[in-house]
Amino acid sequence: MSNSNQNLVPKPDKLCRVPRVKYLLKNAAKSKSLRHATQIHSQIVTTNDASVSNINSLLLVYAKCGSIDHTLLLFATTPHASSNVVTWTTLISQLSHSNNPSRALACFNRMRSTTLIYPNQFTFSAILPACAHAPLLSHGQQIHALLLKHGFQTDTFIATALVDMYAKCGSMSLAQNVFDQMPHRNLVSWNSIIVGFLKNKLYGCAIGVFKEFIQKTSLFPDQVTFSSVLSACAGLVALGLGKQVHGSVVKRGLVGLVYVKNSLVDMYCKCGVFQDATKLFCDGGDRDVVTWNVIIMGCVHSQNFEQACNFFKDMIREGVEPDETSYSSLLQASASIAVLAQGTLIHSRVFKTGHLKNACVLSSLVTMYGKCGSLFDAYRVFGEVKDRNVVCWTAMIAVCHQHGCGNEAIELFEEMLREGVVPEYITFVSVLSACSHTGKVDDGFKYFNSMANVHHIEPGLEHYACMADLLGRVGRLEEAWRFIESMPIEPDSSVWGALLGACGKHGNVEMGREVAEKLFKLEPDNPGNYVLLSNIYTRHGMLEEADEVRRLMGINGVRKETGCSWIDVKNRTFVFNVNDRSHSRTQEIYEMLQKLKELIKRRGYVAETQFATNSVEGSEEQSLWCHSEKLALAFGLLVLPPGSPVRIKKNLRTCGDCHTVMKFASEIFEREIIVRDINRFHRFTNGSCSCRDYW
Template sequence: MALLNLQYINKLLNSSTLQTTNIKHVTQIHSQIITNNLTHLSYLFNHLINLYSKCGQLSQTLLLFSNTNISNNKNVITWTSLITQFSRTRKSNEALNLFNQMRQTGVHPNQFTFSAVLPACAETMSVKQIQCLVLKHGFDSDVFVGSGLIDMYGKCCEMGYAEKVFDEMPERNLVSWNSLIVGFSKNRFYEKAMTNFKEVLVSPDQVSFSSVLSACANSGSFCFGRQVHGVGIKHGLTESACVKNSLVDMYSKCGRFGEALKLFRTIADKDVVTWNVMVMGLLQNNCFEEACNCFWVMRSEGVSPDEASLSTALHASASLGALDQGALIHNQIIKSGFISNSCVASALITMYAKCGGLVDARRVFDEIDDRSVVCWTAMIAACQLHGFGDQVIDLFEEMLVKGIKPDRITLVCVLSACGHTGRVEEGIKYYDSMKWLYGIEPGSEHYACIVDMLSRAGRLDEAKMFVESMPLEPDPSVWGALLGGCRKHGNLEIGREVAERLFKMEPRNSGNYMLLSDIYARYGMFEKAKEVRKMMGLNGVKKEPGYSWG
């Protein structure tokens, strides 16, 4: 009788394991196992764990897993099933904790366990620790484990480690190649992404094409992008929606908007991603009004916007200074339930600020319950845009009190505000704390703010010394800030030296010539000022109206 019942349960499992997501069906199978006193069978226990997980019943899965009566049934398959489900549902900490618990109970991971736990490794240190265990247990030659390591190192912005894993793999499949190409593309190693695409030793798929087209788009490599398009046609992959979207994106970003539009029109079932790519393409080609119109056509086609659609449409409205358009999109955001989304809320703050509505921007900011650094930065930038430097500092201090860690952009706004309000010592204090307190390595934009701050305060010798002591090569924005200070305070000696540098770095920037000419004129050296303007003419440089470093 027990054998017949077991056969019946096995039949139920075989008919349901692959397709069921019906919790009622699963609980019936579970009841049959308990009723027939079969809970001691490991493979039935593993089946149940898998079925509850597939139904999204993680709490029930954990309850079953924690049942002490059947704890002896927990083998590597059981643990791996549970880790997989937590990893897939992005519960990374829980997945890693389970992995550690499994090892503590003496159960050794297999290649499937490693493939399951790797997606939960959000930090480089976790990936390195898992890689050490992979080597220890002898799974370093497994192609899927290797591909998982490459993928996670890429997501942790550690492409050096990813490339090393790839190079040491005895066998590579398409997943391995795709993981490497995707990693290079997302980490802005566009040339390497394109080079590796050319070296793929297996037939590429949609992921390969979409990733390399993204690299072409972001690096402006139109010629190679067109070649990839041709290869895609040859492989019969250009009818895929994701490849078509990537092609539209590539042609748009490479300035071939006519071809992008032609491709866009051939896509029959345009989803939200397709529309987003098109709106973004219009935005990047400075077709702001058309971008707004495209957004509304998308809505009329019955396609629901996502955070990318709404943020892009808001940027287009901001660029037009079209407050009425922005307000309409604000209504769409409320209706769509995206008002609590950080990216959308920050884009909304920016739109109101750029359209002159700082009060409206502040109202949006105040209505956000859980403000991320993106929202704080948007509001800080809005105050900076309107020249309220003191408010920038106040907001920044409030943000710090609330335990929000600033990012690079936040600190650019704050340092700039310190410069415009003459709060030099405060600005230097913030700059000094960037690395040791917030873990942010200063970039050219931060150095330019410090030089501008010192220059505005008339501390030109100090500003020059700061530039000369920079750990990286000063770019035109840094030297330009110093030249602007020389014009403001009439320092001919430093101004002349800096201008000569800038003439070599950006010979067609009219602003540099005008600043030096103004310094000469201030000293009554009108012939010298005339010579600088004559030099502009000889170099074919035309004065750009409205240019100012002040």
């Protein structure tokens, strides 16, 4: 070994130690290893190397390792730490970014009360994110005033932090004000205002600023710009624009970056082109938990529930740990499939992975249990939630309503208001529906009027439809008509549809015809309207007119959706169509139905042949006994253990005759029978239904 080589090895003398500590600190910050940090800490102490700059670096390393406790301890135990503005700034910055906005603010105030220490520009840009994070507009404004006094308003870092703070506190006008007055703006400044508009759901403004940014500056958009703009496109459901942005992303070579990719996949999902989203998702490249969440949600929104569950399994197989969003989306999928066993399995998984505290997960659980037909479990989960937010309350109210417990839904709503939780747009949809199903017209109007007057929520079509239903159900058809005519927004098919249903219920042929004609224009392809009007005519003996409606249906090429029911038995789903004879136990099923028919006839059952729609004269009764939900019931009675509940799902509204039969069956077989039809639950026990025959 030559002499020159030996000289390259650092000597353990005092001169070499200072850079060595700096080097170690840098590495520790990168590796985020708390063990390394504590080792360096003891080295600094034993070698008497506790210079202010080393202590400050170490503070930062502790914070980067995620240990605010170590940071605070070091600050408290270092003499003279509180006499250095950099030390304070480091501490404040780390508190701001570690979910401790109030501690950051307290720290800032303590620093200010320390004489001879004055905040510098770094301190201000460190404290503003705390106000943004809280969010605390009044504190932010105070700090704004303070930094004006110090003359820092032209600093690009500080002004950018101000824009972000005002945006996150919900005041885009103040954010825009600061932005407009900036003498110099860089990429981060532009990104901040774009993100601000995005977060305040002002998607059009976000895109407007983006266009201005492209035209007026020579700066290049980065992944932050693109992911935000794509998110705005998703919010606007602007596929054309989204594709254009996708083009720019490709041109800039940023398509592989995971943030950008996630936003792209999400944009395609939200714009309804799920195929494009899947293609992009499968194209390879980096995927993180958000990529998976986005595609799973995309499946849910495009009704591909099975696929959502499969993606979830793939995600786990690839070693990506699901987070709260994943569980929330998966629960939505299984709520829609409504397999209670699967939902329960996910519940236990959520419990095991410690995600049972998240409000969204809990709300999804409530909804899942509700949609799987278990009001009891939904209530149980709801009862365990500590901090119920409006989402939780709304979920529980909706579940009650779907299960026919309108009174309980309204009581829950009142309880929610008493607890000071502010209701939202969707909350009122469930509350007004509950009023309608319980015939509470006055309460309904009270809540409806409180929307605008008390809660400043503009009623939408869903709410007007509820009100039309509310008046229509109790037979106040003329009032309902006038109510619709007085609407400030154009009534759509859901509003007129509610009134048509009421015309059917109360046998108003004249109004029914008029309403149906409006509906035929609004949605010529919806078979439900033709069927409703035809049924109104049939019940009034106007058979020619009924035939005419059916002919019109044929001319318009509308086909009635065929009834289909399914039932889950031991992790398998069995599907039954109307008149189904394809099941291997068909003979037993029809024998079971025959037996049931004889039993209930002795108890007074009379076939309600008006629900027999597609049959030859004289065989109406027979056709009723081929309805899919009856077939599923018979199969359930055959294979399910005695006493266990029968859970049936149906793709259409359940028919009146089946409803009656289910009531009888629940009594005779001493079983709970739960039928989920297209819009609600029927829970049959001891001969009666939870809907009180009112649906």
